[in-house]
Amino acid sequence: MPDQPLTFVPDTVLKRDVFSETIAGHLAEDPSRKVALRKLDGVPIWARPIAWYLARKEIRGLRAVQGIEGTPELLRVDKVGLLRSWSEGTPLQLARPVDREFYRDAKRLLRQMRRHGVTHNDIAKPQNWLRTPEGRAAVIDFQLASVHRRRGVMFRTMAREDLRHLLKQKRAFAPDLLTASEKRLLARKSLPSRIWMATAKPVYNFITRRLMNWSDGEGTEDRIARDGPAIRELAARHDALRDVALCTYALPARGVGVYVFAETDMDAAELRALIPEARAELVQPVADLPRRQDGSVRSDVLQLIATNRLDDLEEVLRREPELEPLLCPIVAARLNFTDRVLRG
Missing domain, CATH: 3.30.300.30 (ANL, C-terminal domain)
Structure with a gap:
């Protein structure tokens, strides 16, 4: 992160939920440079521990992927929140890419993240994938990302799930491009994923949707x-x-x-x-x-x-x-x- 102060000038609200507010803007020192702020100082007191837990995961993840093309650059962290570079691109549910080159580049991005010991853990959502103006792949929203010191079973399992979730996007928008091995991978969920879906996911949905009237679907609060x-x-x-x-x-x-x-x-x-x-x-x-x-x-x-x-x-x-x-x-x-x- 740069040492000089960075003054954020807000332009538009992109998303609000109980844990943060994401705002697009630019730097006062360089109006041509677009940035995004995950704002945390307005979070309700009861939600702040969870909000900052997620923020710390995002901070660690963004620092770990520094320099990888297609990932945001962390610019500043303070009591207001996290300031990062703007990721230019169109979310996948709008871009609906059908070209083979995009999915090749998306695999390249996952491989580079894996070399840095990072798994994203939230790219089942098409809105967390972007197709850049140059037709390349980018990912955003590292709130659930994990940085692994060891390349053990858990790391390999989570990296495999990231790849499987990319292939789910490929199946949704360009099913004719799926290879035989990719189809086999799609058909086999990992054991932790099956356990999560059968046990923890229903509990998570009950707490967030019934008790909190909230969901993780881009702040829709159901x-x-x-x-x-x-x-x-x-x-x-x-x-x-x-x-x-x-x-x-x-x-x-x-x-x-x-x-x-x-x-x-x-x-x-x-x-x-x-x-x-x-x-x-x-x-x-x-x-x-x-x-x-x-x-x-x-x-x-x-x-x-x-x-x-x-x-x-x-x-x-x-x-x-x-x-x-x-x-x-x-x-x-x-x-x-x-x-x-x-x-x-």
Whole structure:
């Protein structure tokens, strides 16, 4: 980490959950340099021990992968939180890479991390993988990473799980590229993974989702699971609502809100009267929801609109210009302007 002071200038909130707030910004000393801050000083007192436990794992992991292409650089640690370099790229669920070179580079990244004794342990989430503008692989969010002094059974098992989780991404977006050996690896979960899924995972889900009303799904706090069924039931009872798509976004003060895109001819006032604010903070009528060829709703692009991530949306539209006529009126009428923007 550099010795000189670094002054962080916040731009946009990327994510909020009970354990941290992730904010994108730049350095006052170098406005052209984008950085990201995992902010911890606003965490509730009861959650601080867990928040700093996760932060210490991230600090150790980022220091261990220093210099590996495709990993963030840790710039500063203080009582406010962790400041790291910005990782430029598109999350995998949006990039949906189908080229062989990306997966080769992703394996290269895992091999280099393994040489440094690091396992990521959280790359089953496609949002923790990025496809850079150059088409290369990058990983973010090292909160669950482990740094191993010895290359024993536990290290080899966790490294194997990292590879297996990469292959799950490959199966989701480019199944035709899977080799026979990769298919065999996918079919064999490690023993610790099977034990976790059978024993600890249900307990973890009960504590976080039932007792804490929180999940590890990018700070959604399970609002969709909690309020979604009631909203969908309302939609099913009214012929004027053809379909609804539910997204989450970080509330300006704290927590997570629900954003409903409703395919309907109703106006905004009628829709708001139908869906109470206790169920969804924002409701937006749209003439047509964006859909894939199989008819499923493009929740990926709607999530970008709900969270005001228009820069990422522009990247999607460059790849899929046919979406622009449908999305432009939805973007123009969007309701969340203040969540992500922190400066004028």
